[in-house]
Amino acid sequence: MSAIIDPPAAGADRPEGLGTPPPQRRFGSFARLWLSVAWVLLIFGVALLADWLPIPPPNSMDFAAAEQGPSKAHLLGADLDGRDLLSRIAHGARVSLTVSLVAPAIGLLGGSLLGLLAAYYAGALRVVILAVTDAMLAFPSLVFALGLTAVLGPSLRNVTIALGIMSIPAFARIARANALPLIGREFVLAARTAGASDAYIMLREILPNMVMALLTYALTMMSIMIVAEGSLSFLGVGVRPPTPSWGGMIAEGREALERVPHVSLIPAAVMFLTVLSLNLIGDHLRQRHEAKAGGLT
């Protein structure tokens, strides 16, 4: 039995049941999950099909329609230079999604490896890995990304690499925390007594048990990356124009925020919804993963 809790009595006389009904799966939580998945799929779809959608090219300027709100010609309106917002959001989605997929992947692979090694081997290797990851964690991450892109030059590739490297220490910590309790488990001992090599044990016995925790964190990372890329582009050191990016679009509309707010707010809303959806999906996965790990006594 887990919690020792005195459940609230229903009333002064005979309390009914002595327990509240279990937290039901309310309609709300299902709807949240599926709406989030639908939105993410929508964004993916739009990003993939951007070139084939019946919308104007992202960089063609239609001065007549500049600063207009949503209309038949421009479904989400146009920005200060008359460029179609929907089209720019669709192409900007490519940037955001590329970063949000590739950067966490770099962190996942690099961090898992380092974390696993730091958990399995004691001594100098562990000390070095932990020291390096601690140092990287202590360093302000955006400054690091800024510096890296300044040195290497702003481009989608460099932004992705910088953000990916930045995320390695966090993944390493999570990987290590998950690996440590697994290393002492009997099934690992059994593999050792059967003569398994360290590499076999790390890859075939320990890693599969860490995967869910790491993937859940990777999903959270995806949304963080979108915001990070957005921030870098907003500051002008991310992806360079004329390639559209959500952050860049927000920056462009900044000067006319009072006059035509939709130019900044629509890309901001799209970014907000995407990050929110990824977070909700990540929450759901984490709850399911933790429920399985806890188990029924």
Add this chain to the structure above:
Amino acid sequence: MNAEAILQVRGLGVDFATARGRLHALDSVDLDVRRGSTLAVVGESGSGKSVLSRTILRLLPPSATVAAGARILFDGEDLLALDRAAIRSVRGRRIAMVFQDPMTALNPVRTIGSQLSEGLRLHLGMKAAAAADRAVELLATVGIASPARRAGQYPHQLSGGMRQRVVIAMAIACEPELLIADEPTTALDVTVQADILDLLARLQADRRMTMILITHDLGIAAGRADEIAVMYAGRIVEKAPTREIFRRSRMPYTAALLRSIPRLDDPPHARLSTIPGRPPVVFGNAQGCGFAPRCERVGSACTERTPAMAADEPGHDYRCWHPLEPV
């Protein structure tokens, strides 16, 4: 109704709401415990013995529902009908509990002495100095050497056996009338186990305390209990004085369990008698005897109707459609 019974349970059923449906942890439990006696509740996983002990003190999680109409009469008063303040004054004061793992009852960041005196101050209204002195006395009563020094130590500085003694000291501090011990010695070495059980017996005799001892170990039940209640799949399937259970068990599960235990006087490499299958976890509505799938005496009635508690002789109850004949 037994006039001497300090605890009477009637019609107790407890369900838990889980992801897999309603889990029937307890079903139709009736129990009388005589004042000053020791009752052992014996069972395996899923038998419901731990749930029973926690229900008496209303220590169930929110996902638990107690059957309507169930009553737990302690000295005539229905514990299930008490409000929260009332049950809190019963807990620790009139009914105390000792758990398997002493570390769940002990706060690792507070000294032994302060944890002991807290209960004394809260329940008995003692002043701090008097409570501290009484705490040291209690430690001595439970057989801890150098009690004054130990009172200033933290739980991690004590061995497992000593921690369990401290927990027992906390339990008896307010002179409870009923002590519920849930597997109090399972985590301890066998010599320490015997000492702790001796201590409990001594305390019980000195204070005329009633004890409910929950265990899976029939050896402990044999040596320490006046009466034994055997539980299976949430129900009491047999209840009788200790000797009756061992010599003349009526319920096939009890007999099979007794046969399957390895004993010191068996020949070496003896083939042990086994019960096929494993103890069930009961979801959904449970009709019929829970032991039917594993019973060698199973008949057609066994899977259709739940056997009611019967008794051929007073004091020996059993729940079976095809009981073993009295020897």
Add this chain to the structure above:
Amino acid sequence: MHDATLDVEDLVVEYPLAGGQVLRAVDGVSFGVAAGETLALVGESGCGKSSIVRALMQLSPYSRGAVRIGGVDLAKLSVGELKQLRPRFQMIFQDPISSLNPRRRIRDILEAPLRINGRFDPAMSAQRIREVLELVGVDPAAALERYPHEFSGGQCQRISIARALVLEPELLVCDEPVSALDVSVRAQVLNVLNDLRARLGLSMLFITHDLAVVRNVADRIAVMYLGRICEIGAADKVLGQPAHPYTACLLSAVPVADPDATIERTRLAGEIPSPLGVGPGCRFRSRCPAAREICARVEPELADAGAGRRVACHFPIAAEH
């Protein structure tokens, strides 16, 4: 004892503690297990039996002593040579659920030892895996494609035993294999182990604290206290006529499932002392009811007490004839 399956000689296991102190968990232990024999290692907390198991399975280092399998000293082998020898001695553990990787199917779990040792052959291995499952009483068709969480504790333990048998070991080391199981399930697993002993001629080293289980499985018993063996001999002799006071005390403390049994309990003073504070003389003297002056000065060595029994005591309990 060069033809013995397992020969442990003068094993010393030490753990360094903060502050420069050293905890000697195992202090010069020697014993052997012959072919087809089961030796039970019995003791309470702090006796060192877990450290012995880890040391002899080469899972943890040890400071001194030799562990020989079939006469070969394991410490003297290279990594590759040790790996070649490992199939000859396998192990099962206390927690059956934790013994199986929750992410792998039973088929993978059973194939793993073969693959690791380069003995995997699709046809023959499938056959072997079915064989070992049947040996432990688990239906292969029902089990192979499943995951560990779909099985009960008793079944998981039997699958663990099957895994240990896949490589055809001579020695099976069992670390409290039934302690975590329900009472009615223990009998099943103990029967399986006894069967294997009879059918395969397996040697077993059985670690447990439960003396009734020992009675059921063991040919010989070694009783340990604070890192040393205090008594070792044939099971029925040691259990029937214990020579060492500690053994007698242990036996008297075991709860017997018989309400009429009257056992004269030998009470011990105090609790098991810390292994750090072991002074000169016999380490049991602080609690021994029969301790005398010499016990505080001279540590008794394991000495022959007749009929294959050895006792480490200055005043062993005389056998009544």
